[in-house]
Each structure stands twice: as structure tokens, then as C-alpha cells.
Amino acid sequence: MELHQMGVAELSAGLRNKDFSAVELSSTLLQRLRQAQDSLNACITISEEPGLEQARAADQRRAQGDSAPLLGIPLAHKDIFCTRGQRTTCGSKMLAEFVSPYDATVVQRFQKAGMVTLGKLNMDEFAMGSSNETSFFGAVRNPWDLTRVPGGSSGGSAAALAARLLPAATGTDTGGSIRQPAAFCGVTGLKPTYGRVSRYGMIAFASSLDQGGPMARSAADCALLMDVMAGHDPLDSTSHPQAAGRFSAALGRSVKGLRIGVPEEFFGEGLDPEVAQAVQEAIQWYVREGAEIRPVHLPNNVHAVSTYYVLAPAEASSNLSRFDGIRYSHRSGSAVDLQDLYLLSRYEGFGPEVRRRILVGSYVLSAGYYDAYYRKAQQLRALIREDFRRAFAEVDVIMGPTTPTPAFALGAKSADPVAMYLADIYTIAVNLAGIPALSLPCGFSKAGLPIGLQIMGNYFADELILGLGDAYQRDSDWHQQEPGWEEQ
Amino acid sequence: MSMAWEVVIGLEVHVQLNTRSKIFCACSTAFGAEPNAHTCPVCLAMPGALPVLNEAAVDKAIAFGLAIGAELNHRSVFARKNYFYPDLPKGYQISQYEIPIVGRGHLDVLLPDGIEKRINITRAHLEEDAGKSLHEAYAGESGIDLNRAGTPLLEIVSEPDMRSAVEAVAYLKKLHALVRYLDISDGNMQEGSFRCDANVSLRRPSEPFGTRAEIKNLNSFRFLEKAISYEILRQQDILEAGGKVVQETRLFDANHGETRSMRSKEEANDYRYFPDPDLLPLQLEEKRIERVRVALPELPDARKARFIEQYGLPVYDAAVLTAARELADYYEIVATGQDAKLAANWVMGELLGALNKAGLEIDSCPVAAEELRQLLARIADQTISGKIAKEIFEILFAEGGSVDAIIEARGLRQITDSSAIVAMIDEIIQKNPQQAADYRAGKEKLFGFFVGQVMKASQGKANPDQVNALLRERLQAQ
Amino acid sequence: MVKRIAQLSRIALPDNELPQMARQLERIFSLVAEMQSVPTEGVEPMAHPLDLRQPLRPDELRQECLSREDLMASAPRAQDGLFLVPKVIE
Numbered sequence A: 001m002e003l004h005q006m007g008v009a010e011l012s013a014g015l016r017n018k019d020f021s022a023v024e025l026s027s028t029l030l031q032r033l034r035q036a037q038d039s040l041n042a043c044i045t046i047s048e049e050p051g052l053e054q055a056r057a058a059d060q061r062r063a064q065g066d067s068a069p070l071l072g073i074p075l076a077h078k079d080i081f082c083t084r085g086q087r088t089t090c091g092s093k094m095l096a097e098f099v100s101p102y103d104a105t106v107v108q109r110f111q112k113a114g115m116v117t118l119g120k121l122n123m124d125e126f127a128m129g130s131s132n133e134t135s136f137f138g139a140v141r142n143p144w145d146l147t148r149v150p151g152g153s154s155g156g157s158a159a160a161l162a163a164r165l166l167p168a169a170t171g172t173d174t175g176g177s178i179r180q181p182a183a184f185c186g187v188t189g190l191k192p193t194y195g196r197v198s199r200y201g202m203i204a205f206a207s208s209l210d211q212g213g214p215m216a217r218s219a220a221d222c223a224l225l226m227d228v229m230a231g232h233d234p235l236d237s238t239s240h241p242q243a244a245g246r247f248s249a250a251l252g253r254s255v256k257g258l259r260i261g262v263p264e265e266f267f268g269e270g271l272d273p274e275v276a277q278a279v280q281e282a283i284q285w286y287v288r289e290g291a292e293i294r295p296v297h298l299p300n301n302v303h304a305v306s307t308y309y310v311l312a313p314a315e316a317s318s319n320l321s322r323f324d325g326i327r328y329s330h331r332s333g334s335a336v337d338l339q340d341l342y343l344l345s346r347y348e349g350f351g352p353e354v355r356r357r358i359l360v361g362s363y364v365l366s367a368g369y370y371d372a373y374y375r376k377a378q379q380l381r382a383l384i385r386e387d388f389r390r391a392f393a394e395v396d397v398i399m400g401p402t403t404p405t406p407a408f409a410l411g412a413k414s415a416d417p418v419a420m421y422l423a424d425i426y427t428i429a430v431n432l433a434g435i436p437a438l439s440l441p442c443g444f445s446k447a448g449l450p451i452g453l454q455i456m457g458n459y460f461a462d463e464l465i466l467g468l469g470d471a472y473q474r475d476s477d478w479h480q481q482e483p484g485w486e487e488q
Numbered sequence B: 001m002s003m004a005w006e007v008v009i010g011l012e013v014h015v016q017l018n019t020r021s022k023i024f025c026a027c028s029t030a031f032g033a034e035p036n037a038h039t040c041p042v043c044l045a046m047p048g049a050l051p052v053l054n055e056a057a058v059d060k061a062i063a064f065g066l067a068i069g070a071e072l073n074h075r076s077v078f079a080r081k082n083y084f085y086p087d088l089p090k091g092y093q094i095s096q097y098e099i100p101i102v103g104r105g106h107l108d109v110l111l112p113d114g115i116e117k118r119i120n121i122t123r124a125h126l127e128e129d130a131g132k133s134l135h136e137a138y139a140g141e142s143g144i145d146l147n148r149a150g151t152p153l154l155e156i157v158s159e160p161d162m163r164s165a166v167e168a169v170a171y172l173k174k175l176h177a178l179v180r181y182l183d184i185s186d187g188n189m190q191e192g193s194f195r196c197d198a199n200v201s202l203r204r205p206s207e208p209f210g211t212r213a214e215i216k217n218l219n220s221f222r223f224l225e226k227a228i229s230y231e232i233l234r235q236q237d238i239l240e241a242g243g244k245v246v247q248e249t250r251l252f253d254a255n256h257g258e259t260r261s262m263r264s265k266e267e268a269n270d271y272r273y274f275p276d277p278d279l280l281p282l283q284l285e286e287k288r289i290e291r292v293r294v295a296l297p298e299l300p301d302a303r304k305a306r307f308i309e310q311y312g313l314p315v316y317d318a319a320v321l322t323a324a325r326e327l328a329d330y331y332e333i334v335a336t337g338q339d340a341k342l343a344a345n346w347v348m349g350e351l352l353g354a355l356n357k358a359g360l361e362i363d364s365c366p367v368a369a370e371e372l373r374q375l376l377a378r379i380a381d382q383t384i385s386g387k388i389a390k391e392i393f394e395i396l397f398a399e400g401g402s403v404d405a406i407i408e409a410r411g412l413r414q415i416t417d418s419s420a421i422v423a424m425i426d427e428i429i430q431k432n433p434q435q436a437a438d439y440r441a442g443k444e445k446l447f448g449f450f451v452g453q454v455m456k457a458s459q460g461k462a463n464p465d466q467v468n469a470l471l472r473e474r475l476q477a478q
Numbered sequence C: 001m002v003k004r005i006a007q008l009s010r011i012a013l014p015d016n017e018l019p020q021m022a023r024q025l026e027r028i029f030s031l032v033a034e035m036q037s038v039p040t041e042g043v044e045p046m047a048h049p050l051d052l053r054q055p056l057r058p059d060e061l062r063q064e065c066l067s068r069e070d071l072m073a074s075a076p077r078a079q080d081g082l083f084l085v086p087k088v089i090e
């Protein structure tokens, strides 16, 4: 196996055995990242020198006897995480020139663990999108079919992992932004329980929904990343005091006796039959291993999309007010007075989807509409959480598809925002409730596109769902399939 | 001019809490630093930065709530008030909207006519201050300094319970005294630590409230009084001409002593308040409240009661002396070992009069409390007379120095030697035989003439009691 | 309406973009309109997934300071440690 084909666990063993150095590993991957830019556009920034510098430091730490499990392993961050002294754009013209003066807590934790940051990954602008087409830095292409989207908003992360440019990446998930691209690209991604991963330094889209998480090629690798990534952060008021966990140590569990909920709401109209079949077969694997299936109901899931498209834009409209052209963000060259400075800088700096969502958000919070939209959506949010509470009284996990269809074609939905929003129908409720969910590859369509299985768990069941994903991956090789993007 | 208008005033006061660090980040709140030197990713609203609440701000808000007998909300919520302004880096102010930390309370205010009036306080909530725009520095541009952005504020909102500028000033002074008693703010009005907005409206008595104007930028007691007085006349003119008062924000222009409409801010302000998702509900545990309660200093009303009890002062004296913590502290030093009532007279009469004339506050008083105490001690031990004491006080106030040194240097020691006084008396009787004869013939009023002559001859230093007794004796004897 | 909201959001939408924006907003609001049919009387609005209380930090100054130069490095216009904006009129 070549270096770029190895996952986190294999690389960790290789580095430990001195089969190769961190510098060799990073050099190889930096070269691949560069080469893939033209066809995939997965990166916004490739950090050559700083990356190699960190790799050298990792080798030095190892020479001095440091044996941290992730020491010397490369990764790249979704460009939503602030990295000190480096450009952090959030996929927007608004921040195209922004050099962060500080590191996100997540970035800091990975650095402390000795991981090597090789760059910043492409994403939908301010994480608003499900196709990576809203990025100011251009769309990312799906390594399985370059005419298709990688999903979004963590599309650069998913594409880079699938194309074997990186063994690990960070993502963020507000309404499915880790899981949906993971499903579209055939990789594994975890949206953790809200509060387990610090949001400090992670550019906010919708604060009460946003959660950073690991993306990799297997659940086991995600667990290794979570060991470092999760933990209480005093700089984030919404960080859970018991956020830390021993994720990789919890792997290798048996499936016997597991109660799996399969909600009929996730298998209704609009679900692609190929997706339905692959997901059902994966669930059957668990049954063969001793799990039992129980029907559960999530009756309010039908309201998840509308609830989300009130709450998320509302929070976003306020979160994005700080981009005013005064302290660090894009300033219009044609502004003569203060009002123009705001109006033009924000018009020029934000792309159409971001502008749209800001307007929706301002509207639902404005005088006279708050109760009908914002408050109402908060009540529906409570009902959606209640559905999960009831379901998890009966079952240990809930399984279903991550997305209704495999990756769609570039441009297919970009003209109609609502069509794009409906693609998130299976992922959004998880964010509204704040529970964890994992997406992992469970098959391919006839056209050769990956299909994702989604495993949802109760609050703090992150370890459990990672373990269940790992159990499946020990007995399947969907996650080991490689796309032939280099030949396309 | 019609006398039939009733003035209705409510005040919103922004008190900067004197915490070391800002309300949501660990930057210093110290005043007067280089521009933007006290900033960090949080208070500059860098992308990704998040707020964490300062516990000292919470404790100070609790202390205030306890001091005004308010209901504390055991669960309060931080909300975002969204608007764009260059000194507001996030594009929203974190404040409390639906559920503030401090609910209904009250403040009993002593008015100048000696009547005590209860002013109800609607609420007090925690919020963050904005930065500053500097307009003069650059041609065509303004400079933004965010050092103050994120300084904790307690916004105290009163009910519209005040009926005159005098009442408003009395309330504001009491509030000012209270926050300083509590040591929750330095109360420095010049530096903007204690800022007041006034809502003023007029109505015919017993009619519903009229339309109010909100006057901003009132950073002294005098400005508050002037602005309200101006506003009353302005609204009265409008109403009596049959016009309508417009609900608007007005700015007080101290240079011209008038209020002006702030047109630029008049665009419909729709603040789109909603609970801040970066912060969780603030829960006040009983333990925390108790800890603050135990640490409360003696509050003005309690101190007033003690002054009445311990020093035997009349209610009015006790109220005046406890109006400010510094004044009460000053009085207690002066009264130590002295006649308490005499001490009160001196502090309220001579001292406050002199301060008032000089336009000074008690905390910049040129006469140390210890010196005034010494002055009273010298009256008590008969070294000087009360009259001489007043002279010495004037010297102390104008030039400083110590009481004893002034007495020695200027030879102001009282004459208590009876033979010396008798000698002076005899000489004066000799010089004024006609007046002496008239006195003896029953013209009692002439006694005062002789007293004056003796005091004059002694340059005011003769002990007045002795002069009285000896004079009577000598006049009778001859 | 779109114009007012755009102004409230401080985004200068050119007139020729207004009709399309209005159409898209209409689409979005017709999507979310289905919410109104759900009975929610007595349901406590959910602001946050965590049932936790706000943590408090001690009133202490931070140890290491970022330099003002670093913090202001990306400022479009700055001088003498101040961010500059077109004149603020009160």
C-alpha cells in the first residue's frame, strides 16, 4: 500500500515503526494536493512551508521519544477554522484577505497532538450550501465523477479524503454538512453531540446547530481524531463539561442485542431506490450480527427542513453582521459614506446564497414576524427533539440513509434554492435535536456513486455509533474503494 | 403660561461595573489606554470568537438587586440587539431583553423639601458597552477605538415615577451614591462610567401618559436638570400651540443648553432581538446570592438609621450625611470623640457650603476630615471660640495646613485669663461712661454694645462666656 | 418588503436583482409556511440543544496578549491604532 492510501491508524503504525518520516509523508501528500487542484479544487490554501515545518517538528518530537498516536499525521482543516497567521476565508470573498490572529481550539488541539496541517479545504461560502458550488473559490468536484458535486458544505474535506489526498480532515455540520458530503464522496464523517467539540475559532453559521467533527476514511480513524478533537473548552460557553471521551478505546464492540430503530419517515417518497436498497442491506448486516430491528416514528421530521430554514438563517443573519468592512473583512472600494461602506461591502463580499439567507433571517426576526416564524420554529424544534427522546427510549440507535440520492450533477440544483434545501431532509433533524450521527459508505449506485448509511445516536452516544460503524467496516470494504479521478 | 401640565420622567441609567476584565473576554477595562490596546479576538468580533460571562459582573448585578430590594431572576437570558454601528463590532449588542437578571425594586429618595419619595425600578440588566468613535482626528474619517467595547454595564430602568427635574436629580444622585456604596462602579461621570438617558413627557394630571422624548448624553447632574427643564418648556410650547410631541431620541447639547433631535438614528430601528445562541441561560444559585448578600457593605438607608440611633441626629441630618458614602465616611471621622450634632452642623453647614461654592465634590475636599475633627476638639477644649474656628476653617479650606499650626502662627488662642479680660472691660467702661450710666439706668440693650467692644479689643479671642459673666459683674459693680 | 429587509441587513441589492430575490424568498417562505399548520400551543420554545446553565469565568485578565499589530493586520484602513471609517455623523 502506498502512503497516500493508508488511513490514520496505518500511518500511525508506520510512523511509530519508522517505516517513513512525517516529512516524507507530508511531502508526498503536499504533492498530491497540488496535483489534484486542477481537477478537484479541494483546497483553498495549500500550506507547503508551514506544513513541512510542522512535519519536521513532529519528527523531532518523535526522536525525543514522544509517541503521541497522531504525531506526524497530516490533516487539513475546512477553511471555516481559524488558523493563526494563515488566511482563513470561509469560502467567501468577504474573508479572502483575512489572516487570522488566532487559532481555533480544534486547530490548537490537533497541533498539540502533533498533527501536521497541510492546508485549508474548500467549502460552501460560510457553510451555506449542500453542493460546494457557493464557494467564492469555485466548486469542488466529486472524485467519483468530476461532473458531479461532492456535497457540502464540507465538500473540500470529503473530496480530498476520497481522492486520497489526505488521511484526515475536519468538517463542520450545521444541517448535514459533514454527513452529506461524506455520503456523496464515499468517506466516513461524524457529526458529534452538540457541545463535545469546541466552536471557538470555528466561524459561526448557526451557533445553536453548528458542530465541528472529524472526517476520514473509516469510523476507526474518526474515533482517533475524536480522541483529540473533543473536550471541554472554557472559551466556548456551549462546550459541554463532559465533552471529552475515549473514542478509539470504545471500538471493537459486539452488535449482539443492539436495538436498531428504522423510521419509516426515512424511507418514503423521494428516496432513490438504489439508496434504499443499499441502506437496507447494511441494516440487514447488523441483524445478521445479532441486532434487532424496531420500528420507530419521527412524525415531526417532515417539518425539519422548514424549521431549519427559519432558525439557521435567523442565527446566521446576526452572526454574519460582524462582516462590515471595518476590521478585517472585504471593504468596497466605491463606498464614500458610512452607509455605503456597509451596503456595498456586504453586497460585494457575500455571494447570492449567503445574501439570500441573511435576508430570510432578518425577516423572520423582524418586528411582527418573530412569533410566527422564529418562535414557532423553536417550538417545532422542541417537538422534533421530543420525537428522538421517545424513539431512544425504545432503541439504541436509529439507522437510515444519509441522503435521498447519490451525488447530483454540478449545476443541477443551483438555480432553485428550495430543491437544494430538500436534499438535506434526512440530516437536519439531528442538528435540531443536537444528537450525534455518523455517515459511512454502504454501497454504490449502478452509476458507480457512493451511498451513505446514517447511524444516529442519543446524546453522548458518539462512542457507540463510531463503534457500530467500525464493526460494519471490519466486515465490508465499501470504504476502501478508491475513485478513478486521475483517469477522468 | 399654563400651570396645568404634569411632567412625567423616567430614567435609564447605564452604570459601568468596575470589574477588572470585560464582561465576555479577559481584556482589561482600564480607562485611558492606547487605542485598541485592550482588545482581543472576542471584543474585536473576530470570526469564530465566542463570549464567556464574567462572574464578577453577575455578582455586582446581584449586589445591586439586593440593595434595591428587587426580585432577582434565578434564570435570566442574554439576547442579541441587532444594529449596525462602527463602534459595535459584532453588529449586535449582547444584552438582556425578555428576562433580565434584576426584576422590580425601588429606591427611596429624599427630596430637598425633606419629603421622602419612593421611585420604583422596573428592572436592571447586564449588557456590554460599545466602543468609541473619534470624529476629530482625521479629515473625512472617524477613528474607531474598541477598548471600551465589552465593558460590563448594568442598565437600570426606572418607572416613570418622577414629576420634576428636581426629583429626577435626587433619584440619580441617590442611585449614584448607591453604586459607589456598593463598590460596583467608580461612578465617574466624566469618563462615562455613569450615564443617564431621560424619558420626558407632559400630560394633564390624571390623564394617560403623553408622548415622550428620550434625551441621551446626560453625563452630569446639572445637565440632567437643564435638559429636563429645557425639554419641559419645549414640549409645553408645542402642546399649548395645539401641536403633537414626536416620539424621538434627542441629544442634549451642553454648549447651548438645549436638546436636539437625532435625525440620523431615527430610521425605523428594528433590533430583531433574539436569545443569543452563543450563551446559555444564566442561573443564579441561592449559594451565590447568599455569598453576595453576606459581603454587602452597610447601605445608605441602614447607615442613615444608624446615624440617627448612634449619633442622635435628626432624620434630615442623617439623610444628608449618608447621601454619599464618602460624605458619611468623612462625617464619622469628624464626629469621633466630638459632639455629634456639632460635627453634623459643621459638615453640613461650613463644609458643604464651602464645597458647593467652590464647585467641588466631597472626594476632592481640601480639608481632611481629621483636621476638621481637630478643629472641633479645639473648640471643645476652649483653645478657640466658635467664631475663630470659622476663620480657621476658611484658612484650612483655602490654604491647607493644620489647625494647631494655624492657631499658633496667627496667635488665635482664646483669652481665658479673667484678670486680662477684666482689665479690658474696665478700660472700655472708663472710655464709655455715658453708655455705662444708661445701662445701669435700665437700658439693657446696651449690654450687646459692651460685648462687641470687648471682643473687638481682644481681636475676637476673649472667651465669650467669660466676657459675658465678667462684663455683667463689672457693669453692676460700678 | 425585500428592499426594506435588504436595508435592515445592510446589503445593497441593485434594483435589477430585486425581482429574482423576491421570487426566491417567496419560494422559501412558501416552503416554511407548512409550519403554521402544526399545533404548538403550550410547547416551550427550544433555544438550544444543551440543557445546561451558562458557565462563568473568573474576573481575571488574560495572561498572553496578542499584539495590536496582529489583531489589526487585516484591517482595510487603520492609522495610529484606530480603525478608520468614513465619517460617522450623529
Ligand SMILES: [Mg+2]
Residues within 6 Å of the ligand: B095, B127, B155
Ligand atoms: Mg441598553
Ligand SMILES: [Zn+2]
Residues within 6 Å of the ligand: B022, B025, B026, B027, B038, B039, B040, B041, B042, B043, B044, B150
Ligand atoms: Zn477582549
